[in-house]
Amino acid sequence: MRITLAYSVDADDAFMFHGLAADAVDGRGFAFVHQRGDTAWLNALAAAEGADVVAVSAGAYPSLADKYLLLPHGMSVGRGFGPVLVSRRPMRLDELSGRRVAVPGLSTTAFLVLRLMQPEVVPVVVPVAPFAAVFDALERGQVDAALLIHEGRLLFERRGYLAVAELGQWWSAETGLPLPLGANVIRRALGAQAIAAISEILRESLAYAFAHRAQVIRAIAGERRGDAALFEAALLDRYLGMYANDDTRAVAPDVRRAIDVLFARAAAAGLLPAGCTVEWAP
Numbered sequence: 590m591r592i593t594l595a596y597s598v599d600a601d602d603a604f605m606f607h608g609l610a611a612d613a614v615d616g617r618g619f620a621f622v623h624q625r626g627d628t629a630w631l632n633a634l635a636a637a638e639g640a641d642v643v644a645v646s647a648g649a650y651p652s653l654a655d656k657y658l659l660l661p662h663g664m665s666v667g668r669g670f671g672p673v674l675v676s677r678r679p680m681r682l683d684e685l686s687g688r689r690v691a692v693p694g695l696s697t698t699a700f701l702v703l704r705l706m707q708p709e710v711v712p713v714v715v716p717v718a719p720f721a722a723v724f725d726a727l728e729r730g731q732v733d734a735a736l737l738i739h740e741g742r743l744l745f746e747r748r749g750y751l752a753v754a755e756l757g758q759w760w761s762a763e764t765g766l767p768l769p770l771g772a773n774v775i776r777r778a779l780g781a782q783a784i785a786a787i788s789e790i791l792r793e794s795l796a797y798a799f800a801h802r803a804q805v806i807r808a809i810a811g812e813r814r815g816d817a818a819l820f821e822a823a824l825l826d827r828y829l830g831m832y833a834n835d836d837t838r839a840v841a842p843d844v845r846r847a848i849d850v851l852f853a854r855a856a857a858a859g860l861l862p863a864g865c866t867v868e869w870a871p
Contacts, residue, residue, distance in 0.1 A: 629694025671757025
C-alpha cells in the first residue's frame with residue numbers, strides 16, 4: 590500500500606521521518622513516498638487531501654478536521670518560546686498596526702497567534718524556502734518586520750535584527766500553557782486498521798531518530814537547504830532540543846489543552862470557525 594508522507598524542509602521534520610527515509614524502520618508492507626515543501630504548501634496540500642500523512646500548522650487543523658485525524662506524536666511545541674517577530678530597528682508591538690509584516694503563510698500557527706496579539710498587521714507572505722528570502726525582504730525594506738519560524742528564529746540576532754515579540758512567551762503569559770505549533774495529521778479515508786499501523790510505524794521512526802540522534806544530525810547537516818548556517822551541527826542540535834523532544838514523542842495533556850484553548854480563542858476572535866472537535870489517531 591502506497592502512503593505519501595509530506596513534511597517541511599526544516600530539521601525537526603527531517604529528524605522525525607529520517608528512519609523511514611533511510612529505510613532503517615520496517616515499513617510492514619507500506620511503501621512510503623516522501624514529499625517536502627514549505628509550511629504554507631503543506632497546509633494547502635492537506636486542504637486538498639493531497640497526501641496521507643502531512644506535517645501541518647496546528648492552527649490549520651480546524652479546516653482539515655473533516656479529512657484528517659491528529660496524530661498523537663510528531664508535534665512541535667514551544668514551552669515559553671516559539672516564532673519570533675523581528676525588525677531592523679527597535680519597535681513595539683503596537684507600532685506594527687497597519688504595517689507590513691513578512692509571514693510564512695496565512696494558514697500558519699505563527700500568523701494565527703500574531704493576529705491574536707496584533708490584529709492590524711498587514712501580512713506579506715514570504716515562504717520559508719528559500720531560507721534567506723525573509724531576511725532579504727527585511728533588508729530591502731519590503732516589510733517593516735518579519736515573523737520567523739523554523740531555524741530562522743535562532744539566526745536573526747547574528748544577522749543584526751532585533752526581537753519585537755516572542756510569540757511563545759506571550760502565549761505562556763496569556764494562558765499558562767505551551768504553544769502548539771506544528772502537528773502531523775493522517776487521512777481518515779485510510780481506515781482504522783491502516784491508520785493504527787501507520788501511526789505505530791511513525792512512532793518507531795521517531796524512536797529510531799532519538800536512539801541515533803548524533804547520526805541523524807550529521808545526515809541532516811549534509812542536506813543542501815540553501816544557507817551555510819543550516820549546515821551547522823551545533824545549530825541543529827540546539828534547534829532539535831527545542832522542537833524534537835519529549836513533546837514530539839507523545840502529546841502531553843497540557844498540549845492537548847493548549848490546542849483546545851488556541852482554537853477557542855481564535856474562534857472567539859473570528860479567526861477560525863467555531864466548534865472544531867479535535868479527534869486523535871491511536
